[in-house]
Amino acid sequence: MAGKKRAQTDLAVPEAVPASDASRDDDAAAAEAPAKKKKLAMERKKQRKELDKERHRQSVESDAAKPQPPAAEAAAPVNPPPAPAAAGPGLHMNVFRDLASPEASVREAAAEALVAELREVQKAHEKGARKGDQEAADRDGSSQMEAEKDDGLENCAPSVRYAIRRLIRGISSSREYARQGFALGLAVVLESIRSIRIEALMKLIPNLLEYSSSMKGPEAKDNLLGRLFGFGAIARSGRVSRQWTRDKSSPIVKDFVSEVVELSSKKRYLTEPAVAVILDLVRKLPDEAILSEVLEALGVQDWFNRAADIGDPDALFLALKLQERTSVQKEIFGKLLPCPFSPDNFFAEHHLKSIAACFKESAFCLPRIHSLWLVITEMLVREAASQNDINTSCGKKHKKNKKASSSEDTKKNLRNFCEVVIEGSLLLSSHDRKHLAFNILLSILPKLSPSAIQVVLSSKVVHGLMDILSNESSWLYNAGKHFLNELASVVSHDNDRRAAVIINLQKYSGGRFDSMTKTKTVKQLIGEFQSVEDCLCLVQNLMALFVDEEAVPDEPSDQSQTTDENSEIGPTEEQDPFGHGNVDVLKSWVVNTISCVLKNLKLTSKGNSDSEMVKCIEEKFQVQTEILKFLAVQGLFSASLGTEVTSFELQEKFKWPKNPISTSLRNECIEQLQFLLEDAQKDEALHVASEVKSNDLGYYFMRFINTVCNIPSVSLFRTLSGNDDNAFKKLLAIESLLFQEERKAGPGLDSTKMHVMRYLLIQLLLQVLLHPDEYWEAAVDVTICCKKSFPAIAQGDSSSGQESGERGPQESDEDEPEESDEDGSGDSNGEASLEFMDVLVQTFLSILPHASGPVCFTIEQVFRVFCDDITETGLLDMLRVVKIDLKGRQTDSDDEDDGRVDIEDDETVMEDAEVGEVDDVADDLDEDTEDDSNDEGDADQDDLKDGDKAEATKDGDDSDDSDGMDDDAMFRIDPYIARIFKERNLPGSETKQSQLMRFKLRVLTLLDIYLQRNPGKTLVLEVYSFLMQAFVKSHGADGGEQFRQRIAGILQRRIFKGREYPEGNGIEFSKLERLLEKALRLASRSRYSTVASVAQNAAFWILKIINSMNCSEEELASVVDKFRSILNDYDRKKSRLKLGFVKEVVRRNPWLGQELFGFVVQKVECTGADYRRNQMLELVDCILKSWVGDASEVWTNHLAQLCKLIQEVLSKVPENKSRRKEVRNFCTRILQTVLKLNLKEQFQNAVSPETYSLCQAQLGTAFAPFRKDSN
Template sequence: MEAEKEDGLDNCAPAVRYAIRRLIRGISSSREFARQGFALGLAAVLQSIKAVSVEAVMKLIPTLLEYSASMKGPEAKDNLLGRLFGFGSLARSGRVLGQWKRDKSSPILRDFVTEVVQLGNKKRYLTEPAVALILDLTRKLPDEAIFSEVLDTPCVQDWFNRAANVGDPDALFLALKFQERTNVQREIFGKLLPYPFSLDNFFTEEHLLSLAACFKESAFCLPRIHSIWHVITDMLIREEASQSDNNTSSSKKHKKSKKGSSSEDSKKNLRNFCEVIIERSLLLSSHDRKHLAFNIIIDLLPRLSPSSIQVILSSKVVLGLMDILSNASSWLYNAGQHFLKELVSLVSNDNDRCVAVIINLQKYSFGRFDSLTKTKTVKGLIAKIQNGQDCLHLVQNLMALFVDEGSVADEPSDQSQTTDENSEVGSIEDKELVGEGNADLLKSWVVNTIPFVLKNLKLTSKGSSLTDSEMIKCIEEKFQVQTEILKFFAVQVSLFRTLSSNDDNAFKKTLATESALFQELLLQVLLHPEEFWEAAIDVIICCKKTFPSIAQCDNSSAPESVEGGTEESDEDGSEEPNEDGSLESIDVLVQTFLSVLPHVSGPVFRVFSDEITETGLLDMLRVVKIDLKGSRRQTDSDDDEDEARVDIEDDDEMEDADVGNVDDATDEMEDDSADEVDEDQDDLEETVDNKATDGDDAEATKGGEDSDDSDGMDDDAMFRIDPYIARIFKERNNLPGSETQQSQLMRFKLRVLTLLEIYLQRNPGKKLVLEVYAFLMQAFVKSHSADGNEQFRQRIGGILQKRIFKAKECPKGFDVELSRLESLLQKALHLASRSRYKPVASAAQNATFWILKIINSKGCSKQELASVVDKFQYMLNDYFSNKKSRLKIGFVKEAVRRNPWVGRELFGFALQKIGSTKAEYRRVQTLELVDSILKSWVGDDVSSASKVLKKHMALLCELMQEILTKMPENKSRRQEVRRFCTRALQTVTRLNLKEKFQKKLSSEAYTLCEAQLGAAFVPFRQ
């Protein structure tokens, strides 16, 4: 019947006619690879059997694969794609082109192009492959045939004429490909291409604006980039690739380019494209088009010269990227991160490009790109610039942001009236963008960056094996870099601004105070000889440590005969450690800044945190525990560090006992509502991550206010500060309008927490981290049990989580005492199993994992670890015997997973407790624990696991008999019992203990296992 239909294949046998119709229907199939296979078969048939009429097949394809506007869904899509593949088979068979070559008056080629264009216009996803099909067909056509058979067809002309208005990127792509092929100068492409055509005419602002809709609509195929963009990028870099980058090479030779205008002309096309298409069209449109803009930039960057990179990384591109990266919840956040990662990867191995990226990122972010995007991009790029020429290139570009190099070179050293002109930002656009305040921020960043550039400067990698000429060359390179830096500083130092009346009065008062202090110091030396020199030494040491650069300058400017100078520095104690056990100068300085100078305490502490003593750290930690509502216990001897540590232990026990009492007084908690430990950890981490930053911001906001202290603080006992300073604090508290004592203390605590976080960040592996953890954990518990401040509570939780539990390092070494770790572990386990506050319990669980990690690093023997196992057994015993226990078995399972040796030691104990536990829920929960222990043996040492299982084989058999006898009624619990028994049998088989198990298994237990376990027990049948 198929062969008898009127299909125009009269010259073909019925079997051939049927095969062709079947192949055409087959190309509409959506099955995997079916469409491609049928299309290949159709092309092979058409190529082999010349009797098949091409015109007949062209008519059969739309006839058999019907499509109407009313059709919806997969059927319409399959038929349209089938048509496309059918026409593709015609083109690939060569019959269309061959028939036209034999008879050039034949309309076959025009009809084919018309059919394909009309098909492509039906759906957006068909247009691009339709264009590819036309280009593939016309690849072997002469230019004259392209004009007569393709471009002059009415459907193509109509398509070109309306493409610019409706925004059709595929029509533009086809026009550009044909223009590239024929190089024709005719008005046959509508408004898509300018007449006469040239790259300069195509990239004019007016023409690009007329094509903006086409470029916008090309975003429909994301994440794939439309073919039009590959053509556009090739056009943009065509001239770029043919020219050497004169501007960059001239800057490396320390000369200004005398062909700036020609250089600008070569970048005109790129600049117009970036301004019109990237900035004004894509970046101001939808999320998809913003994403497309960044993809296009990444595609262009590796093919552009460093000077052209500064064009494409414009202010709007950088600001748009910053806006995306500053908001982690942004839809484009991942796309922004990917762009930044690719950008860094592209420029990492090319320092010229690296400098161009650094300059543009910082110029348009006012020196705050890393800060606003919360990344270390600029810092990492600067660290890659290490040789002399590249450092010089970077410094010159930094200086060019503000200073006209030619003007500075000619400027007399005693004139400052021209500095305002020299410090102008280069272009008019930059002048409008960088205001006075933003310019100050950018200058500040430049000043702070230059020392890092000098620090990274590696003039040679040969070490000391240098000839005299090489050494001279290295010194000259470094001197050249420093000279360029001085040009910038010479201008910046001469800049000034008029002080406000308040600043002027404060400056005068500061000078008067410093003068009075100097007079007082002189009087002390005269009035109290042989008594003041020790205090003077402390002042000198603090100043030298606080201002090391000034101290180095003083030393470098000293006379050549410095033998006596070294002895003097030894005599004044600045170079010798403090041997009498009293406070080191660093403690005095940190404590003074902490109480008197809140604005600089953080930066100063960051410098000295590596040198802080244990006494100074404990003084800071005590502040966190202070509570004005209760009396503060004091030690009998504040100078004795051992007694202070005992007090800390006592406080720990008292706090834990308080929490236990509070928990015992609460209502009984239903066992069935217990959650897994992972949920608790996730809740805590989410809370900490979301709130810790708020604590920082709030603290920074409050840090600049007047009062920092509370009259409840015994400053001379807490900080060992001079009584006169303590009196100053008390007098400030009595001033009118002072804040409440509690609010003052809380702000003071938050500032101390900031310093502690700095210490933990810089010293994660020191022993003192354990003391910090102990104090912070006590304060965290206390903030929940009492009416604590929410901000304070979240701040401590954030520090515990981020700086201690998740730190890259943990305290290690022989000086970390196992007894101390056991004490902390016991308290953490107690809080994890008894605290009614979910954040406290979760923090205690994380603390347990952290402490166990430290214990594992010590490599303790089995006898030493026995006491650690006892702590877990005590906690589990409380879980089985006390209904008020809030222990989550999931927490113990996680501990066993991370520390398999704990599971081996708890195996027998858990087996015993399951048999004696009456509560069905807790019995099943403990079965899960034992199951996780068995699971941990999969990758464990077989011999050690076999010994443990042999030792407790009888208990295991008895337990299986008991739980199979008393099967739970709940379906899920019955499944858990069977899962446990199956796991036990699998472990026995894997450890080759089958015979041992069969001997220990009673006949009753054997019957139960055979009945309840089914196939899992088959290998054990006798």
């Protein structure tokens, strides 16, 4: 038989190689025939492996050919002709190379080519076998060694058998992409060529890819993975499922599953892909085969039984996937799945605990998520999705009930899963498992409803996230940041889901998530609520969080719940625990956040039409009212019966927290109410400019207060004292009357006055509730002012009589003087008006020291419309506040304040050696007095904000200032200043100096408003005088930079640069003379450049007023004397006068220069210092240029003085070259002007011989026209 087989091999035509290769193979086979009989079986096996590889074939042929040289001749007669070899089908070796290509398309093409070639070869092989043509059946000489093995592939062509072995060895290659390509080739070959027996192949794979414990790691891994890929190719080919379908008694499925299960047990990394191979097979099998074949396979039940104890996630994954295909209610999966199986039973708490080990062990494949979690998350969210479908498709009652109960079950399952698996297992374990927990949550969150998100983002999850993000060096820090970013992205397009995330993050962090994690997550999420619907959604959620105390955890954060012994540090000592103590912090965050919602609201109208504007206003008003109702209910009221009250009039239900909120929280609510009303008032000002009617939020608030107060079971949060209660009722009554009169009046100044006064009453009402027994008196005074200003409301006010009857006799007696004043008996209209403004100003001054920003803003708005009627008394009251200091010094007389704080009176004349270069300040002066001064309310608002932020110097002697003050000093201070002294400094509170400074800044804002609206009144001089004195004083120890800048800004912007100024003969010249003298003294002696600069501008302004008056010659002469005085002082050592200022005065007031000319010329003659003499020469030059009228006549009158001046300066020429040049240039300009005015002859007659010789010697060619020999 052996000889026969050898003869057939010699005559065979190779199918896998070309004809030239076939001849060489035949020669090698003939030469090796005698030697093969003597070799052992193991040697034959090794030889077959060597022959299978092309790289060893040549060496085998050369070694075998040497002992048998005649074999070639013997074989020659039986060689087949070349033509048939070329015509038969063959196998090209390049397809195996292409199967390992990195390109998937190349691998697929190679697999198709391999199948096509093998199919042709197999067809030819089968055709020859049917005809009994042994010669045609055994052509492949190169694969004869492969055919000798009993591999069960007898029905296959030799080339097919070779290709199968080549593919099996290829899937064990560690070369990149080789396993994928050869497995693909094996799968398609098995699917196309049915003659390959699967049973034989399942045995051939382990035989070719041997594995033993003695094998090295890489080799063993390659062989094991090769086996797995081989079985995967079998499953993918579909041959196993088709064979079982044809013959259901075949054990092929059981054998296949058993082999794969046995293979998976060899190494841990084989388990998950082995399950994938089994599931690939299961998908091709009918359901009946699952129970009878797959689950009954050898090793499957043992695997399931021990999986729960050892924690095998792959077994659990396989069980869940197989369960989807079975409906038998019996224990076939061990402890992995409950019996009977249902999602509710699977997610039951006790069952999840029993398989918790499986969940923990699934972290081995990070960063990839194990396939098990895809099934788990699908089970969790499947019912939620189906419930959403039911919600949209059905509305019947029984289905609604079923839907509600099913939704509760879904939430229960989700809650159990999070508590047992996420919180109880993964978050308590290693870093990898924590990382896995957050990855699982990210996979679930996009599919959950807002209510389900609140279940997932539990307290332990949030605390764990905070622990990770609070430490940037944490190993999980990047994972935590990624989780937050993905979480924000998931909820970015859904308001309800975004709100749910915000609520949970803040609820379990005590409102401090951003600060503790050092991120801006919550802030950015809140910023995405921009439309009206968005804002209302957020407001509703915040309101629910405020009243829902059960949602806030009482237990402190336990670091052991979220970190293990290998985790990084927990919270520092500065971080408070997330316990009950944070309830107020969380509620405070809610109050502040709900008030800031309007800042994110973006209202965009498609056009500029009034209808579009009205629509935007209505939308914003809708949000404002919701916020207002919440703040009012929580801040002002409390319910006596339960925590929920329904108002039938408003058709709304109001809720309060079960535990009464603290006083500080109520105060926050009231303060936010004030800010809300302030913003509404600012919006109204904008709408007035656009002539679009806006909604009155103040009216809505007051009607809301009245309505809620009338609910029997609702009362104010505190019992008001008699005075506060009286003020509260009066404010409500007067505001209501003002609103009625405002509607009757229609648009106009009176309507505006009533409107701003109403808002002041509303703010004072909140102040009365906010500060017990502090503001009632001011509130009552304002109501009296309202009656004085608007007599119509005094007739309709019945609150005085009712309240006097309700209050006790003592309180009635106290208010009798006020009530008599209200009647206004004995006062004329003019006196009543004066009294009204005085009372109003005094009331403002009593409120401003400690009032909040919104109250100050409202006072400004009231003052803006009433300041035209202010009296001198009221204005002086305000000005005295600006000048006062904590030591009780208050200068009432202008004569006492001459700027001594920064003026030096050294009379020593400066010597020439001490004189320095002084820069000309002409550029520093404000020459342009015609600048626009129409600054509007924006500057006023900035001033108010600056005032609120004022910081004064903290001296250690603050307490000594007040403690050491005598009674007389205290008496001289106004009552509202004395109030500051009565208050002791508390730790962390403002100092008295800072309180006083804030008070001054607020008064300055009112003065700014007055000057803006009344720049031309005579009282502006009083304002200037006081402000200038305060500005000078502010450069002392008690002054502040902000205070100085505010005063300087008001002086420059409102007074000096104003287009209007006091003018006419109604102004006392003596007052102007006194102010000018002080301004000039400051400009010439102040050691502070800022004071000197302001004083110079003040002098320009005062001179402008003087020029507008019809002053007598004596009065003008006194003005000239003031300038002579400062020029006289110019030679003194302590003088800081810059002549650039005097030059500017001369340019603006030429008449003054003419009067000063002679005096200035004399000063040049007597000035010893070269620098100062040159400065005086420049002043003379400036005066000469400023002369107006007939210049020739003026020059003729002063020609003698000029000649004498030339003689004086040329006789004392400075040694310094630049100064000497300045003197010569001055003289040259005089000579040029003389020639220009045709005064040459007069000049020659007036010049003395000495002067003539000096000019001829010093001036050279410039004096040539005046030489006598040139005539």
